[in-house]
Amino acid sequence: MSRPRTLSGRYARTAYLFLTPAILFFAAFFYLPIGNVVATSFRTGPQADQWTGLGNYTQALADPAVRHSFLVTVAFSVLVVIGSIVLGLVLALALDQPLKGRVVFRVLLLVPYLTSVAIVGLLWRNILDPELGVLNRMLDALGLPGQQWLNTAPLLTIAAVTLWQNVGYTMVLFLAGLQGIPETYHEAAKIDGADGWTRFWRITLPLLAPTTLFVSVMAVISGLQAFGQAYIITNGGPGDATDLSVFHIFNVAFRTRDFGYSSAQSVLLLVVIVAFTLVQLRAGRRGEVTY
Amino acid sequence: MRKALLYTLLVIASLITVVPLLYMVSLSLQTEAETLAANAVLVPDSPQWGNYAELFARAPFGNFIVNSLVVAGAITLAHLLFDPLVGYVFAKFRFPLRNTLFVALLATLMVPFFVRMIPLYVLMANMGWLNTYQGLITPFLMDAFGIFLMRQFIQPIPDDLINAARIDGASELRIYRSVILPQTRPALAVLGLFTFVFQWNEFLWPLVATSTPEMRTIPVGLTLFNQEYFTLWHLTAAGSVILFVPTAILFIFTQRYFVRGIALTGLR
Numbered sequence: 001m002s003r004p005r006t007l008s009g010r011y012a013r014t015a016y017l018f019l020t021p022a023i024l025f026f027a028a029f030f031y032l033p034i035g036n037v038v039a040t041s042f043r044t045g046p047q048a049d050q051w052t053g054l055g056n057y058t059q060a061l062a063d064p065a066v067r068h069s070f071l072v073t074v075a076f077s078v079l080v081v082i083g084s085i086v087l088g089l090v091l092a093l094a095l096d097q098p099l100k101g102r103v104v105f106r107v108l109l110l111v112p113y114l115t116s117v118a119i120v121g122l123l124w125r126n127i128l129d130p131e132l133g134v135l136n137r138m139l140d141a142l143g144l145p146g147q148q149w150l151n152t153a154p155l156l157t158i159a160a161v162t163l164w165q166n167v168g169y170t171m172v173l174f175l176a177g178l179q180g181i182p183e184t185y186h187e188a189a190k191i192d193g194a195d196g197w198t199r200f201w202r203i204t205l206p207l208l209a210p211t212t213l214f215v216s217v218m219a220v221i222s223g224l225q226a227f228g229q230a231y232i233i234t235n236g237g238p239g240d241a242t243d244l245s246v247f248h249i250f251n252v253a254f255r256t257r258d259f260g261y262s263s264a265q266s267v268l269l270l271v272v273i274v275a276f277t278l279v280q281l282r283a284g285r286r287g288e289v290t291y
Numbered sequence: 292m293r294k295a296l297l298y299t300l301l302v303i304a305s306l307i308t309v310v311p312l313l314y315m316v317s318l319s320l321q322t323e324a325e326t327l328a329a330n331a332v333l334v335p336d337s338p339q340w341g342n343y344a345e346l347f348a349r350a351p352f353g354n355f356i357v358n359s360l361v362v363a364g365a366i367t368l369a370h371l372l373f374d375p376l377v378g379y380v381f382a383k384f385r386f387p388l389r390n391t392l393f394v395a396l397l398a399t400l401m402v403p404f405f406v407r408m409i410p411l412y413v414l415m416a417n418m419g420w421l422n423t424y425q426g427l428i429t430p431f432l433m434d435a436f437g438i439f440l441m442r443q444f445i446q447p448i449p450d451d452l453i454n455a456a457r458i459d460g461a462s463e464l465r466i467y468r469s470v471i472l473p474q475t476r477p478a479l480a481v482l483g484l485f486t487f488v489f490q491w492n493e494f495l496w497p498l499v500a501t502s503t504p505e506m507r508t509i510p511v512g513l514t515l516f517n518q519e520y521f522t523l524w525h526l527t528a529a530g531s532v533i534l535f536v537p538t539a540i541l542f543i544f545t546q547r548y549f550v551r552g553i554a555l556t557g558l559r
Contacts, residue, residue, distance in 0.1 A: 012386035014463040019392070022377045022433060029430050030399045033410035040410065091304055094297045107546050108305040111312065114538045114549075116492035118510035119531045122517055123315050126524050134314060137331040164308065169553060176554035225403045228494050232514055246405045246495075253409050254499065263409050270406045277401055 041264035048259040056264030066265060068240060069248040070272075072155060076244060077223030079159035080166070084219045085212060087163060088170030093204075095171065096178045106175075110168035117165075121232030124161045125150075150234060154241045158229040166222075170215050177211030178204070217280050224273050245269050312535070318528035319343075326524045342529045349520065352530065354505045355512035362427045362497070362508055363490035369432040370486045371479055377433070378441025379471050383453060400435045404495060412499055422502045431490060437482050444478040445471060481552035484545055488538050509534045 044052040060066045091109060095102055112120065127135050128150050136146040149157045181204065189199050230236050230247035249269070253262035318326060320338035346352050381393055411430050412421070420426035448471065456466045497508040504512065513530040520526060542549060 011384055011463075015380045015384035015386040015389075018376050018380045018463075018467075021373060022396075022438070023392075025373075025433050026396065026399060029411070029432070030402060030407065031395075033407040033414065034402060036410035036413065037406055040413075091301070094300050097294075097297055099294065099297060099301075103546075105301045105305055106550065107542075108309050109301075110546070110549070111539070111542070112308050114488055114492075114542050115312075115535055116510040117494050118492075118514050119315070119535055122514065122527055122531060123311055126318070126527070127311060127314070132327060132522075132524070134318075134331045137329060141330050164311075168308065172550055172553045221403070225405055227405070231494075231498075249405060250408075250495075250499075253412075259409055259413065266406050266409060270402070273403060274401050 037263045037266055040259055041267050042260075044258075044260040046257065048263070052260065056261050057268070059261065060264050060268060065240065065243070066248065069243040069245050070269075072241070072243055073224055073226070073245040076155055076159055076162075076226060076242075077220050079156065080162050080223040080226075081216050081219040083159065083163040084166060084170040085215055087167045088215060089174050089208075089212075091167065091171040092174030092178055093200075095175055106168075106172070109171055112165045113168045115165065117228030118232065120161060120165045121228055124164075125233045128157065151238055154234055154238060158233055158242055161233065162223075162226065162229055166219075170219070173215055174208065174211055177208045181207045213280065213283075217277060220276060220280070221273060224269065224276075315528050315531050315535075318525055319532045321525050323523065323525060339525070342525050343533075346526045346529045346533075349526065350512060350516045350530075351504050352509075352512065352533070355507055355509045356533070358424075358427075358506060358512075359491055359508040359510075361424055363487050363493075365424070365428045366431045366490045367483055367487040369428075370434070370437050371483055373433045374437035374482060375441040375445070375472060375475050375479065376467065377438045378443075379445050379467055381438070382442045382445040383448075383450065383471075396435050396438060400439075408495065408499060411496075415500060421500055422506045426500050427497055427506075427508070430496060431493075437486065440482060441475060441478060444475055448474055477548075480545070481548050484541065484548055485552055488541065491538060 040048050041056055042051060042053060044050050044055060095106060099105075127133050128147075130136060130146065130148050130151065139146055185203050185207070186199055189203055194202065225246050226244050227246040227250065230242050230244040231250070234242040236243040236247055236251075245265070246269070249262050249265050252258050252265065256262075314333070317333060317335060319342055320340070321332055321335040321342075322339055325332040325335055377396075381389070381396075407430065415421045415426045418426075420429075452470055453466055456470050461469070492510060493508070494510045494514075497511045498514075501507050501511060504515070507515065509530070513527065513534060516530060517527045
């Protein structure tokens with residue numbers, strides 16, 4: 001066996017030796033599947049083995065059910081993003097104050113983030129159940145009119161449930177952002193006579209822009225791929241009111257068993273997510289604030 | 292006055308996050324009649340610990356727990372084994388195609404799981420790995436988040452430390468194990484905790500990749516149990532408590548790591 005003569009050559013060999021498992025893993029479980037999902041998206045039939053070219057794509061773009069589920073998903077993501085930013089920031093601002101018991105509040109607010117979507121979904125379906133749910137039984141016992149939120153405002157309701165789970169996470173991100181703003185900025189502004197409100201709009205918010213961007217990117221990405229909320233809480237209903245895209249793709253793939261058509265829809269949604277991420281990151285880079 | 296307002300806000304918000312989970316615990320200890328009572332029961336008359344036994348009698352819940360432990364445990368171990376090794380290579384080695392490979396790795400961050408779901412299902416079906424542990428485990432053995440986290444953590448370790456060990460004649464694997472790895476413990480703790488909790492809670496892939504109740508993990512087994520026994524809410528709640536207790540205990544003892552981990556990397 002010939003040994004590489006240069007030092008860097010020797011280290012390159014070590015590097016590749018150490019990398020081998022990772023290269024094999026990402027090739028087999030990321031790049032091969034991505035190639036396959038694209039290949040399958042050009043095929044049709046129960047075995048997804050007949051070439052159809054762009055057939056699945058033209059069908060998907062014209063399919064009212066696909067369009068509807070995409071719009072539902074976008075609306076859901078928008079609700080989650082706005083809620084995450086507003087609630088996460090408000091709670092972070094409150095926790096950023098010198099209060100006793102901050103750690104306790106932080107823990108309590110973060111707890112739902114650690115639960116499985118299975119717990120969140122089942123628990124809230126029980127609480128909100130129109131007849132058997134604890135909320136309506138309590139309202140009823142108090143002589144108050146019952147609510148039918150899962151029927152009257154299903155999308156808003158599952159967005160609220162998603163926020164219930166995730167708000168602690170965005171709060172922690174904002175808290176880290178707030179703690180990264182140098183105290184001297186506020187001191188200087190105070191000396192200049194700026195009140196709390198002005199300081200919030202002129203100092204805190206602009207300096208938090210990178211955090212806000214990160215929170216919104218993460219919330220959009222996770223919103224666009226939400227699945228459990230529809231699968232567990234609403235089964236996509238009532239009607240198709242909460243037919244989130246990934247739930248729709250899941251049903252086309254594993255209930256209708258149309259792998260070609262569902263693959264094409266996966267690719268389309270992926271393109272949207274990647275495009276969105278890149279646009280947001282680029283916009284963020286332009287608006288970045290430097291100290 | 293301002294303090295009172297802040298406390299009010301935080302107390303109300305905390306109640307909203309915690310009370311539903313406490314209700315879940317209460318529900319798991321109610322009789323079936325109490326779960327349906329017109330006057331909603333918030334604290335059961337006498338806690339029905341037998342609900343937990345009944346749950347195990349009606350569904351293979353023992354299997355669910357073992358499956359979840361095996362799958363989440365194996366994936367966590369794989370991350371702890373591979374992520375720092377790969378992170379170390381990208382932090383400290385110069386080699387051909389380094390940047391190309393690193394970009395290819397980071398690009399996988401933009402690929403959500405649902406994109407891999409259908410091809411992975413077909414792949415596993417072809418290999419006969421559906422409804423097996425290897426089918427549940429292998430798609431998650433490593434990820435770019437973990438590798439990136441470890442790379443960021445290893446980068447500041449001085450090169451001199453590595454070079455000194457090389458001059459002393461230590462093998463590359465030994466340098467990694469005795470010089471690099473011991474310094475990464477705090478990052479490994481964060482990585483291990485996050486990986487375990489997320490895999491313990493994972494829903495979509497175990498739903499797709501399992502077909503018999505005996506192979507289900509807790510989140511999937513519990514959800515499908517609820518579809519079958521949708522009126523027995525006290526039992527579903529008992530299952531939810533079982534699913535939640537390990538992560539809750541882990542969190543209570545390590546919440547600082549969780550908070551630091553989120554702040555550090557914005558994992559997920």
